[in-house]
Amino acid sequence: MNTKNAFLSTIIIASNLFFSGIVKADTINSRCDIYPKGEDKVSKVVNCTFSQRQGFITIRREDGITYDFKPNGTNKYTDQNGKPVIREIDGNTLIFRLQKESVYVYQGEQAPASSSSQGKTPENLYSTTPPALKDLVGARAGQAENTLISRGYTYRNTVTFEGGKxxxxxxxxxxxxxxxxxxxxxxxxxxxxxxxxxxL
Structure with missing residues (x-):
């Protein structure tokens, strides 16, 4: 009897370890880019975690904001306030369209360091083109902006001058x-x- 109980206990412990591993695997450290509704400029870039269990999605931002999405059809959800949310998939990027903003989730990526700890551009690099962006010279500005972001560049500001910006x-x-x-x-x-x- 004791042997049987010990065997059952071993199975239960192994099962708990297995399922706890599955739960952990469902949470992915990510980067979240926040766009106000109707805007094409990112308002905030922040580290976040993305979790999905049985269709339910939770996104936790490191600044304390959490999104909870309940499935409501194919690529349709409702948030914690009962408002509709639409999910779009662009390659490895998940986009959630909320009532007042859009959340772009880049799974496995991290947000850049704050401006206070950003690296100073070496003077010998001034006026040289980053190798990762050479193919974008000559591209249409509106169409290539998301490509800039997806390649690891975060928008800061724009200066307009006569003839361009x-x-x-x-x-x-x-x-x-x-x-x-x-x-x-x-x-x-x-x-x-x-x-x-x-x-600036």
Whole structure:
């Protein structure tokens, strides 16, 4: 009898370990980019966790905000306030369209360091194009912006001048500042620039 009980206990313990492993595997450290509704500029980039269990989704941002989505049809959910949420899938990116904002979840990625700890762009890199962005020179600005973000660049600010504009992005992996010039709706240049340009 004791042997049988010991055997059953072993099975229960093994099962608990197995299922706890499954629960942990459902939670993925991610990066969340927040876009206000109707805006094409990110308002906040923050680390988050993404969890999905039996169709229910939870996104926890490191700034204390949590989203709980309940399935309500194919790619349709309701949030914790009963408001509708639409899910879109763009490659490995999950996009959740809420009533007042959109949440882009990049699974397995991390948000860049804060501006206070960003790396200073070395002067010898000024006016050189980041290798990862060379193919975007000449691209249509509106269509290529999401590509910039997906490749690890975070929008900071834009300066408009006669004949065009310059948008400034932080290169997430280094903290260096990148200037993206736009003329006639196309990227005319993409180059590293002084870090203070990203702090305007």
């Amino acid at each position: 310059s948008a400034y992005y932080i290169e997430n992996k280094t903290g260096y500042c990148v200037e993206v010039g736009t003329v006639d709706g196309r990227y005319s240049s993409i180059v590293y620039n002084s870090s203070d340009r990203c702090s």
